[in-house]
Amino acid sequence: MERAIVHMDLDTFFVSCERKNNSKLNGIPIIIGGGDRGVVASCSYESRRFGVRSAMPIKMALKLCPDAKVIRGDMDLYSKMSHEVTEIIEEKVPLMEKASIDEFYLDLSGMDKFFGCYQWTQEIASSVTKETGLPISFALSNNKTVSKIGTGEAKPDGHMEIKQAMIRPFLNPLSVRKIPMVGAETYKLLSRIGIRTIHTLSEMPKDVLQKILGKNGQELWRKANGIDDTPIIPYSERKSISSEHTFSQDSIDITGIKSLITGMAEHLANQLRAEKWLTSTIVVKIRYSNFDTETKQCRVSYTSADHTICKYALELFDKIYSRRMRIRLVGLKLTGLVHGEYQMNIFEDTQDIMNLYQSMDYIKARFGKNAVGRASGFNFQSSPK
Structure with missing residues (x-):
């Protein structure tokens, strides 16, 4: 049986979400990102005509397209809209993979017996746009690579079918x-x-x-x-990732414990980026020598950046550690996860920070997770869950 694989991609997803909330943004060049030193997280087709691209420094983007409207970005809105689209698609197909916050693969193999795969995909796309107001493009072929390339060629708001005999002429x-x-x-x-x-x-x-x-x-x-x-x-939506460390001897070395938390934050942030997740909630847990356990959490803008997670984790520890007793266990958990590439959380990050994390991730992937990191994070080793 020949496979029938569909790739679906929401067109300029962040921009489309903003336009759904504010129709005055329709038809004008839009840049989604944060601050003069930040980089472009997404941009409209109107701004792309001037050469603006994702991950470009916003200063450079505004030189290319000075009339563009810069919007800070709202990951809570984007996450909500992504979940709505996911539910619509999931209800209508036998097998779905969510590749990112705005990208999906569908396996419709065998459905030609009951309903034409191409026609069925068109109806799914129409349902998404009708129920959410978001434009979506797709391509149908017999594998992921060809269908993804096809979607790129069909955009914006387009669709195509690439049958086996047409794959080579198309590519x-x-x-x-x-x-x-x-x-x-x-x-x-x-x-x-x-x-x-x-x-x-x-x-x-x-x-x-x-x-x-x-x-x-x-x-x-x-x-x-x-x-x-x-x-x-x-x-399947992952709920959280976490790391805990139980001391061989109960500790009151606060400097060392904070060093451990820093190391945990770095390892978990690296895992987020490797698995294409962003977190919105940071939780710190401590267990005292008498086995009393306390937790404290805070919500943050969606992120996978070490410096952001470290900052809030250490602040939470300072708030939760109040008894001045020895500590038996310390843990860090990241929850409220949404799927997304790392550049989706760069509303605050500069190009230098982005480049730094990409370099660190490369080194860790090649030489191991402990190959590089903050000096303060190397005093203790954590055990990710």
Whole structure:
């Protein structure tokens, strides 16, 4: 049985949510982000015509499009709207994967027996727009890679079907940058050896690509040839992530305990970014030597940034630790999670902070989670749950 895989993507999701709340924003260039030193979290198609792109410093974006209206962003609103869309889609399909706050994969394999997959997907998209007021694009093909590329080509507010016989003709003329796993550095490397289109990439020997790109070379070749067996991962909303440490001997070393909390915050923030989560609630727990346990929590703007989580976690500890007794256990939990790429929480972050975290995450992924971090966080090791 041939697979029927749909990729659905809400068009300029943050901008669309803001326009739903304020119709005066329709038709004008919009930039979602925070502060003069922040970066663009999202932007409207009107501003993109001037060269504005996500993750661009807002100062640069305003030089390109000085008439753009900058909106700080409301992650609570975006999360609420994302949940509404998720519920609509989930009710109508046998298998759904939520890839991010505004992106979904559907497996409709076998549904042609009962209802045309393409027509069924069109009706789902129409339901989303009718019930939420948000525009959505989609593409239907036989795997994730082709359907995702198709959605990108169909935007804005478009749709397409790419059948098996049309996959290669569809992919061949496109830039290799259209392949999801090709970033800026990979593109530069491929360009230097004359590979700029998917067609050229698809005809390269696999062993040559492996020598150039390492283990990703063969996977990239498969995607360029429209081959992708990646399954749809059933959607389930994760509630929280946490870390706890039980001392071998009850401790009153407050400096050391705060160092441990800092280390926990860094490890959990790295996990959030790796798994594409943002948190809205920070919880600190302590257990005294007499086994009395206390917790305290606070809500924050959606984030996965170390410095934000560290700050609030330490403030919570100062508020909760009131008895001046020895401590047996300390824990940190992040809840109220929503799915989203790291750049979705950069309403406060500068380009320098974003670059720093990306570099730290790369080092941790390659050399281990304890390879780099704040000096104050290395005195104790935590045990993530």
